[in-house]
Amino acid sequence: MELIAISHPEFIPNEAERINALFRDGLLRLHIRKPGCNVADLNRLIGDINPDFYSKIALHSHHELAAQYGITRLHFPEKLRKETPEFMMEKFENAGFKLSTSIHDIDELDGLSKAFDYTFFGPVFDSISKTGYQRAITDDFYLEEEKKAVKVIAIGGIKRSNLHMIKTMNFDGAAMLGAIWYSEFHFSISLIAGGLSPRQLKKLKNENLDQDLDSAANSNTKKIERLHFISNQTLEMSHLDSIGLALQAGCKWIQLRVKDQPENDVLELAHAAKALCDSYAAKLIINDFPNIAKAVDAYGLHLGLNDMPIPEARKIVGKNMTIGGTANKFEDILLRISEGADYIGLGPFRFTRTKQNLSPILGLEGYLDLMQKLSEQKINIPIIAIGGILPGDVPTLMTTGIHGVAMSSALIQSQDRKETVQKLDKLLC
Numbered sequence: 001m002e003l004i005a006i007s008h009p010e011f012i013p014n015e016a017e018r019i020n021a022l023f024r025d026g027l028l029r030l031h032i033r034k035p036g037c038n039v040a041d042l043n044r045l046i047g048d049i050n051p052d053f054y055s056k057i058a059l060h061s062h063h064e065l066a067a068q069y070g071i072t073r074l075h076f077p078e079k080l081r082k083e084t085p086e087f088m089m090e091k092f093e094n095a096g097f098k099l100s101t102s103i104h105d106i107d108e109l110d111g112l113s114k115a116f117d118y119t120f121f122g123p124v125f126d127s128i129s130k131t132g133y134q135r136a137i138t139d140d141f142y143l144e145e146e147k148k149a150v151k152v153i154a155i156g157g158i159k160r161s162n163l164h165m166i167k168t169m170n171f172d173g174a175a176m177l178g179a180i181w182y183s184e185f186h187f188s189i190s191l192i193a194g195g196l197s198p199r200q201l202k203k204l205k206n207e208n209l210d211q212d213l214d215s216a217a218n219s220n221t222k223k224i225e226r227l228h229f230i231s232n233q234t235l236e237m238s239h240l241d242s243i244g245l246a247l248q249a250g251c252k253w254i255q256l257r258v259k260d261q262p263e264n265d266v267l268e269l270a271h272a273a274k275a276l277c278d279s280y281a282a283k284l285i286i287n288d289f290p291n292i293a294k295a296v297d298a299y300g301l302h303l304g305l306n307d308m309p310i311p312e313a314r315k316i317v318g319k320n321m322t323i324g325g326t327a328n329k330f331e332d333i334l335l336r337i338s339e340g341a342d343y344i345g346l347g348p349f350r351f352t353r354t355k356q357n358l359s360p361i362l363g364l365e366g367y368l369d370l371m372q373k374l375s376e377q378k379i380n381i382p383i384i385a386i387g388g389i390l391p392g393d394v395p396t397l398m399t400t401g402i403h404g405v406a407m408s409s410a411l412i413q414s415q416d417r418k419e420t421v422q423k424l425d426k427l428l429c
């Protein structure tokens, strides 16, 4: 049975990297469908996709871009098909293009041009991505072989748990959108990108999709502390001073976060911070700089959404280093998992002067909502809340299911840092 992915309908962050990851994980076909998109944006996206995968891409619009990239698959959405004369389809076919289309009424199979390699038909289940878009068939639907003028690919609401029904209904394949970009199946693919074992990967490619893939996410053996200190400098205090104070207070997880300084200076600071952390048996995490994390043999590396993508950094720092990724939205969390992050820094909780260009503030409501979504989808990855967090926020924040908190200013400004860290350690266990 053919499994086809449909792109997210909008342009989304790091999209080309996410698409490359899907292909690397064994995806055989991607339809790029961006209704109403502008040609320059589409051109940019395709240009960022690894050319090795162009032969696996089908374009839903702006077919004029195909030749430029050597893309040989063109999709004709229903409206475009109806506007395109049959002889044009044959011309495309004769020129070596593989064509596909979409129908929404199964009887339309009858009049369909033989120039098409396959057609999508749906929605076969209630759509995941389009709320209220209800299924066109019932569970007892069966597609007779003789009705199939061309191969028929089921679309709409398809996810891991109903894939077996697609086979029973005698479809030739399934196309997925919502399940990849909005929920469950995406997470399965994420797990592949995040390092499924060859056995699990083989099973998945054999379409035996009902195994409990979520357990693979929980096999994370890298220990993530619950209290993270983020270094800072003020007129009175250097980064190393702030780290020294946090270590004396009992923090065991220190992130060196240096902004606006040349990389060589950060490297020097990182060497000193590593020696300091070692002397307290604390773990050092380097923010933003994979090469520095590697050079000083740090325990970990933290990367934001605008930093180097985690898979690229992983090639630099190796598989054993802990890598954290920042997230602000549910999609970011899924992206971070798909990139193989070991933990997620989720924020900001509230406004803070420690970081500039903050993402939208989440507040308690935001954490409740995101943690609820993760729990519903049985996604289990350590979540570290960050941004303006005060010790008094911790009891309530912990009720949302987060793993721990990251703090900078509140710890430094605390009257009795040691007592604060002791209290936090109790609240966080």
Ligand SMILES: Cc1ncc(COP(=O)(O)OP(=O)(O)O)c(N)n1
Residues within 6 Å of the ligand: 228, 255, 257, 287, 288, 302, 303, 304, 305, 306, 307, 324, 325, 326, 327, 344, 345, 346, 347, 355, 384, 386, 406
């Ligand atoms: C634990 C933790 N979470 C989030 C961040 C923020 O990282 P990023 O988005 O890259 O922003 P900068 O810290 O680099 O300004 C973090 N550092 N740590």
Ligand SMILES: Cc1nc(C(=O)O)sc1CCOP(=O)(O)O
Residues within 6 Å of the ligand: 230, 257, 326, 345, 346, 347, 348, 349, 351, 352, 353, 354, 355, 358, 359, 386, 387, 388, 389, 406, 407, 408, 409, 410
């Ligand atoms: C480094 C950082 N990242 C954030 C994010 O929201 O991604 S907030 C933040 C600052 C954390 O320091 P403080 O505890 O002083 O607010």
Ligand SMILES: [Mg+2]
Residues within 6 Å of the ligand: 287, 288, 302, 303, 304, 307
């Ligand atoms: Mg960063």
